[in-house]
Amino acid sequence: MKLYKLRWAIETNYYEQKTFWSLNAYRIRRQKGIEHRVNLVNLVHSSLKMLPxxxxxxxxxxNASPQELRSHISWQITSFVNFRGGVKVVKC
Structure with missing residues (x-):
């Protein structure tokens, strides 16, 4: 049963990466690029699990999924930007 729980957690992590983080839509041709992308997604996912x-x-x-927290943070950012009247883009 312990092995099944571990395997289920791994499968859930991959599902979340593909579905919610759009990893399946990301097209990279080099192995290094793929490794960097997966590492970045795992870092963000882990951070969202630890933040609460x-x-x-x-x-x-x-006890919520990382997607719920991500949605909450996204909503806060959107409402802040809307409250401030948008974002001003500055060219460097």
Whole structure:
């Protein structure tokens, strides 16, 4: 049963990467690019899993999926940008 739980967690992680992080839509031709992309996605995913335990503002997401937390953060960013009247793009 322990092995099945571990395998299920791995499968869930890959499913989330493909579905919610759009990893399946990302096209890379070089192995290094693929490795960098997967590492970045895993870093973000892990960060979203840890954030509810590190910051009490997000504590209610401790038993939620990373997608729910990502959706909450995305909503906050969108409402902040809308409240401020949009984003000003500065050319360097």
């Amino acid at each position: 335990y590190l910051d009490e503002h997000f504590a209610k997401y401790q």
